[in-house]
Amino acid sequence: MTELTHPLATVPQDELVARAEADPLRPRFHFVSPAGWLNDPNGVSQWNGTYHLFYQYNPEGAFHHRIQWGHATSTDLVTWTDQPVALEPSAGPDAEGCWSGVLVNDGGTPTLVYSGRFEDRELPCVAVGSPDLLNWTKDPGNPVIAAPPAGVDVTAYRDHCVWREGTKWRQLVGSGIRQRGGTAFLYESADLRSWDYIGPLFIGDASQGDPADTDWTGTMWECVDLFRAGHGSLGSAPSNASPDVLVFSAWNDGDTHHPLYWTGRYAGDSFEPAALHRLDYGGRFFYAPQSFEDESGRRVMFGWMQEGRSDAAMVEAGWSGVMSLPRTVTASEDGTLRFAPVPEIKKLRRGHVGLSGLVLGGAPVPLETGVSGQQLDLELDLELAPGALLRLGVLGSIGGSTSDGPAEETVIELRRADDGGNNGTLRLDRTQSSLDPTVDVDDKSGPVPMPEGRVHLRVILDRSAVEIFANGIALTARIYPTLGGENVSLAAEGTAKVLSLDAWTMADIFDGTRSLFP
Ligand code: DQQ
Numbered sequence: 001m002t003e004l005t006h007p008l009a010t011v012p013q014d015e016l017v018a019r020a021e022a023d024p025l026r027p028r029f030h031f032v033s034p035a036g037w038l039n040d041p042n043g044v045s046q047w048n049g050t051y052h053l054f055y056q057y058n059p060e061g062a063f064h065h066r067i068q069w070g071h072a073t074s075t076d077l078v079t080w081t082d083q084p085v086a087l088e089p090s091a092g093p094d095a096e097g098c099w100s101g102v103l104v105n106d107g108g109t110p111t112l113v114y115s116g117r118f119e120d121r122e123l124p125c126v127a128v129g130s131p132d133l134l135n136w137t138k139d140p141g142n143p144v145i146a147a148p149p150a151g152v153d154v155t156a157y158r159d160h161c162v163w164r165e166g167t168k169w170r171q172l173v174g175s176g177i178r179q180r181g182g183t184a185f186l187y188e189s190a191d192l193r194s195w196d197y198i199g200p201l202f203i204g205d206a207s208q209g210d211p212a213d214t215d216w217t218g219t220m221w222e223c224v225d226l227f228r229a230g231h232g233s234l235g236s237a238p239s240n241a242s243p244d245v246l247v248f249s250a251w252n253d254g255d256t257h258h259p260l261y262w263t264g265r266y267a268g269d270s271f272e273p274a275a276l277h278r279l280d281y282g283g284r285f286f287y288a289p290q291s292f293e294d295e296s297g298r299r300v301m302f303g304w305m306q307e308g309r310s311d312a313a314m315v316e317a318g319w320s321g322v323m324s325l326p327r328t329v330t331a332s333e334d335g336t337l338r339f340a341p342v343p344e345i346k347k348l349r350r351g352h353v354g355l356s357g358l359v360l361g362g363a364p365v366p367l368e369t370g371v372s373g374q375q376l377d378l379e380l381d382l383e384l385a386p387g388a389l390l391r392l393g394v395l396g397s398i399g400g401s402t403s404d405g406p407a408e409e410t411v412i413e414l415r416r417a418d419d420g421g422n423n424g425t426l427r428l429d430r431t432q433s434s435l436d437p438t439v440d441v442d443d444k445s446g447p448v449p450m451p452e453g454r455v456h457l458r459v460i461l462d463r464s465a466v467e468i469f470a471n472g473i474a475l476t477a478r479i480y481p482t483l484g485g486e487n488v489s490l491a492a493e494g495t496a497k498v499l500s501l502d503a504w505t506m507a508d509i510f511d512g513t514r515s516l517f518p
Contacts, residue, residue, distance in 0.1 A: 008063040011318050017516055019318030025480055027462035028375055029348050029506045031080050031323040033070055034514035037062050038321035040223060040288035041302035042069060043103035043112055046295050051077055052133055054086055056100060059516040062320035067097040077326045077344045079509045082518035086136050087127060093118050093143045094125055100159045100223055106192055115158040116143055122158035124173060126192055144193050149185060153178040155220045165235050172201060176220030181206035184224040186269060202271040211252060215278055218250030218257050223288040226266060230331035238265050243335045246271055247279060249288050258283035263335050277336055281446035282476035291329060299329040305465055308440030308478040322465045324476060338472030341460060349377055349504035356500045360492035366393060371503040372486040378459040381499040386420035388494030389413060394461055397485020408432060408481045412468055416453050424450040426470040428477055439480040448473045
């Protein structure tokens, strides 16, 4: 075990795992680190059939410090086996942390490109892996890029997207140009070690909009991810339904804002943007996403579900950070992205309850569905009349308050526009989700296409983690109920038809005690 030196390392390391495992708010079928701190997904990939998930990890405690690369493998994207830490800081350019990066296949050699942190700045580093991806050797030439581009005043410089194009490697490094906006610097290399700087792929405009806007592009782009959605690959001609997509996480002066994506066209040495979109309406609760194409050709994305409780509460709990379920990324006809949990997740379903043909309307009296639980997969097919509002309550509990209604409840709302058109809104109302006044309960919402009022709603609930998909639009967040409520209820204002509701409880993915240092 490492020597505890950080002032936040107040929980003895031999107690961390037990503390984390005892927390009723800790998800049971999402990937979490054995204990301590987890943030970004890194090196997400499938190698000879096995899925690899690396992640930003601090086993010293539930705070961001001296970051290592945790590692887990899976054969089904559902259950995960902890593997030894892949990268750990060592004397040299990553002495203060092995920050985010990617895995590429260099002619059969697994190779990591990551940000080494030293003296408060990050620079690109490389490590090569053993054939089983369990042992990693850092390149003696690290850092492989010695400094950000000369003559550019950068706000920060880190995180990598690396791909093969023709006979060369190309790399993006996330950054920002002071007084202008976020950017991604483009490089080229024949060997992943010696890189030629090409220029900024595309520069955002931080003066557009306000930092409080849900689509503000920030002063720096973290974790850039460039890929072709739909058919074809980067470098071939895109089409409306198969755009090139540049994903980034908008950051400003230490604040993690939200993930966004530009659709457009990557051609030659630049990206011509067509439109900017929000990637997930939960904002910072689905941060630093990274995606890969698996061996079946699907694009699969993971994101970091940050906590919404205080630093002190995280440290006390002994753990922090949840990895989202892997989600497929597809392009809709209009070229915007649609998301769904990978179908493999269905194998965790137990105990089906189904309802159909319900018509909700009139007074908003909640209907008890007979469904209950803190680990649930809910699928609903809905039809909303113009102006109708449907409210799906989860984690509801009665008691602890003077009113008759639930003392805690988290509510997913769908509202169809009054004009009877094909648009509506998805909202997550967390205002009653917790009696703990210190947790984040900010409003999360955004527009959703609702052709003829129809919505396919998927809600995946795993204690403090919730992932919502409404017609493929994602809203991910965290909730911290204190009363252990399990009720699921439905209510509507205006007429809402529940054509079907299918519910399952979800099994745990880990059994037995995990080790901080597998
Ligand atoms: N987290 C990493 C950085 C990245 C940030 C450090 C995003 O590499 O920019 O843990 O959450």
